[in-house]
Amino acid sequence: MTGQTPALRLEGIVKTFPGVRALDGVSLDVMPGEVHALMGENGAGKSTLMKVLGGIHQPDEGRILVGETPTVMISPLHAKSKGIVFIHQELSLAEELSVAENIYLGELPRKRFGLVDWATLYQRTDAILETLRVGFNARTRVGDLSIANQQMVEIARALTVDAKAVIFDEPTASLTDAEKVVLFDVISDLRSRGVGIIYISHRMEEIFKITDRISVLRDGGYRGTLVTAETDEEAVTQLMIGRSLDLSRVESHHQMGEVALEVRGLSCGHLFEDVSFAVRRGEVLGFYGLVGAGRTEIAETLFGLRDPSAGTIHLNGQEVRIHSPADAIARGISLVPEDRKAQGLVLGMNCRDNMTLPQIDDLKAGPFVAEGSEIAIFDQYRDKLDIRTPGWKQKVGNLSGGNQQKIVIGKWLSMHPEVLIVDEPTRGIDVGSKSEIHNLIRDLAAHGYAVIVISSEMPEVLHVSDRIVAMYSGRVMRTFTSEEVTEDNLIQAISGLNAGQAA
Numbered sequence: 364m365t366g367q368t369p370a371l372r373l374e375g376i377v378k379t380f381p382g383v384r385a386l387d388g389v390s391l392d393v394m395p396g397e398v399h400a401l402m403g404e405n406g407a408g409k410s411t412l413m414k415v416l417g418g419i420h421q422p423d424e425g426r427i428l429v430g431e432t433p434t435v436m437i438s439p440l441h442a443k444s445k446g447i448v449f450i451h452q453e454l455s456l457a458e459e460l461s462v463a464e465n466i467y468l469g470e471l472p473r474k475r476f477g478l479v480d481w482a483t484l485y486q487r488t489d490a491i492l493e494t495l496r497v498g499f500n501a502r503t504r505v506g507d508l509s510i511a512n513q514q515m516v517e518i519a520r521a522l523t524v525d526a527k528a529v530i531f532d533e534p535t536a537s538l539t540d541a542e543k544v545v546l547f548d549v550i551s552d553l554r555s556r557g558v559g560i561i562y563i564s565h566r567m568e569e570i571f572k573i574t575d576r577i578s579v580l581r582d583g584g585y586r587g588t589l590v591t592a593e594t595d596e597e598a599v600t601q602l603m604i605g606r607s608l609d610l611s612r613v614e615s616h617h618q619m620g621e622v623a624l625e626v627r628g629l630s631c632g633h634l635f636e637d638v639s640f641a642v643r644r645g646e647v648l649g650f651y652g653l654v655g656a657g658r659t660e661i662a663e664t665l666f667g668l669r670d671p672s673a674g675t676i677h678l679n680g681q682e683v684r685i686h687s688p689a690d691a692i693a694r695g696i697s698l699v700p701e702d703r704k705a706q707g708l709v710l711g712m713n714c715r716d717n718m719t720l721p722q723i724d725d726l727k728a729g730p731f732v733a734e735g736s737e738i739a740i741f742d743q744y745r746d747k748l749d750i751r752t753p754g755w756k757q758k759v760g761n762l763s764g765g766n767q768q769k770i771v772i773g774k775w776l777s778m779h780p781e782v783l784i785v786d787e788p789t790r791g792i793d794v795g796s797k798s799e800i801h802n803l804i805r806d807l808a809a810h811g812y813a814v815i816v817i818s819s820e821m822p823e824v825l826h827v828s829d830r831i832v833a834m835y836s837g838r839v840m841r842t843f844t845s846e847e848v849t850e851d852n853l854i855q856a857i858s859g860l861n862a863g864q865a866a
Contacts, residue, residue: 370559393559403580446527458506620644623813631675650826695781710760744773765796
């Protein structure tokens with residue numbers, strides 16, 4: 364790359380909001396055919412930098428160069444016209460429109476008199492979809508697609524223009540392993556065509572698999588650039604958070620109590636079958652498996668979102684029937700869902716109201732809610748969980764991912780549950796906040812909670828769990844203790860390689 368002109372360069376970018384210096388002289392470049400990772404904790408400035416690049420925010424200082432040409436980005440559409448394409452983590456699709464209309468939104472091919480050239484539109488779109496190896500076509504309504512396939516539509520947008528640089532923001536958050544392979548093939552094809560890639564992700568294994576360099580932001584400032592092949596996860600982590608993390612497996616040093624929850628022969632149609640397990644007070648029971656293994660569906664059944672077709676659920680030795688989330692909550696089962704923004708929070712409400720929402724009826728003084736009681740609950744769990752927010756009036760949508768997750772956990776802890784189920788506890792959360800969430804989960808177990816953790820990340824489930832339930836295709840294959848589990852035997856179990864020994 365020596366002697367080449369960068370495909371894209373940002374020089375000395377400064378952006379200040381009232382009371383906050385979000386970007387403090389950040390410089391970054393990406394070379395043609397390079398995959399350049401941009402990393403940093405939530406709140407480090409990555410999103411603000413990309414909004415400056417996309418014309419959503421105008422910088423107070425600094426400049427943007429596309430090739431050798433200084434460019435003032437005035438809008439996302441203008442940025443796209445300059446060859447800068449964004450693949451967003453938060454889907455920005457019109458669900459009522461077709462795949463083709465979404466991909467070419469604002470740039471529909473036209474015939475005479477301004478009429479849309481539908482034949483050309485569908486032909487171009489199907490050609491792009493063929494390269495992505497997806498199972499839908501140009502005419503498919505986007506709202507009928509899964510979240511993972513909607514993400515593939517976002518990715519397809521990058522292939523419609525002569526891109527100079529493409530920015531991928533957490534592109535694999537909703538993708539299956541097979542779809543990740545297709546995505547990485549797309550990235551490989553783009554780089555072979557000389558397109559520069561900025562790749563934003565918290566997933567270290569992806570960063571070290573596909574990137575050439577890694578640039579790190581912290582507290583709005585540029586902290587350095589590392590050559591991926593010449594560094595390691597510990598060095599990147601230290602650059603991101605200013606300290607090293609202990610990522611070794613945790614061993615329990617507290618006494619476990621009685622069985623809090625036991626499931627016997629639980630089934631739910633074709634989603635999972637004959638599932639049995641138990642979790643004790645003071646224990647973290649991990650669930651691990653591939654997408655479609657049935658882990659989330661089990662959690663949803665325990666929380667009353669699905670009705671089981673067979674089997675029984677026992678709390679403290681007594682069989683219970685759970686037909687709704689209200690039943691689950693009344694019996695002491697709480698669920699921190701996989702998608703905290705869509706299912707766990709009301710982003711436009713403040714922190715206090717989000718935390719006390721499930722118990723609002725219990726906090727009423729006559730026809731009114733006792734505000735003092737609400738504030739007391741928020742203050743208690745803000746301190747207990749180290750939630751970083753200026754105060755309870757802050758909108759929860761303005762918090763970092765890690766602090767949002769703590770709000771959801773605090774919401775359920777304030778209900779004093781018997782069993783806490785946490786589905787994908789650190790999805791979309793930076794490595795520093797991940798460590799805090801992991802420590803929080805272990806601390807909850809040490810204080811006597813029965814905790815179930817569902818995770819797609821092997822290092823995470825190995826790190827926090829006392830025992831691990833390995834699932835494949837809706838069935839429990841094996842339950843490992845922390846002493847006997849290894850990466851090899853866990854992968855073998857979740858791949859169905861020992862299907863003849865299913866538990």
